[in-house]
Amino acid sequence: MANLALVYELPFGPGKRLLNTGGYLGKNLWGGWQVSGAFQYASGTPLTVYSGGSDPLLNGFNRANYDSSVPLHVNYNNYYKGLPVFKTAAFSDPGFAPGNSPRNIEQLRGPFGSNENLALAKRFYSGERVNMELRMEFFNVLNRVQLCTPDSTVTDGANNFGFVQPNGNGGSSPCQANTPRQGQAYFQDLVLMIGF
Numbered sequence: 001m002a003n004l005a006l007v008y009e010l011p012f013g014p015g016k017r018l019l020n021t022g023g024y025l026g027k028n029l030w031g032g033w034q035v036s037g038a039f040q041y042a043s044g045t046p047l048t049v050y051s052g053g054s055d056p057l058l059n060g061f062n063r064a065n066y067d068s069s070v071p072l073h074v075n076y077n078n079y080y081k082g083l084p085v086f087k088t089a090a091f092s093d094p095g096f097a098p099g100n101s102p103r104n105i106e107q108l109r110g111p112f113g114s115n116e117n118l119a120l121a122k123r124f125y126s127g128e129r130v131n132m133e134l135r136m137e138f139f140n141v142l143n144r145v146q147l148c149t150p151d152s153t154v155t156d157g158a159n160n161f162g163f164v165q166p167n168g169n170g171g172s173s174p175c176q177a178n179t180p181r182q183g184q185a186y187f188q189d190l191v192l193m194i195g196f
Helices: 023-029
Strands: 002-009 033-042 105-109 113-125 130-139 182-191
Touching: 023 113
Parallel strands: none
Antiparallel strands: 002 033, 033 113, 113 130, 130 182
């Protein structure tokens, strides 16, 4: 996982590199702008493949059998083609016996996650001790679809196992694991306290 956060005050207004004239009026009109962002990127978590048919160890679940000689070919673009996102032939139902699939298979992961959030702020100055700030924030600004994880139960059938199910449960809309683009704006007073 990688997280990156940044805050950058634009170089405009009195005391800055650009448009540095205008005194108090310039400070309020073209000074005081700030851009900030938070960016998150993560590889998907490793998946476990289960068998829902039997529970020979009486522990509430059973793993599938895994044939490591079959390449998994994980490809989340298959979701848009109506195909399984990995090679389902690598797994089978062990019946009433413990499955040999490991708890997590490193090359079998959920979809890559990415999210970009941006904010734009403008500070206004009304005196030495009181400032005001208009702030606009945008979440998932690029509006990327983050797919849900695929069905990982081998006994769910050929039309379900390995597929990213619409709505996660067989509905008709795409299964999106994140929220769509959102934004908000607010205005706040900032009181600068001077210590003695």
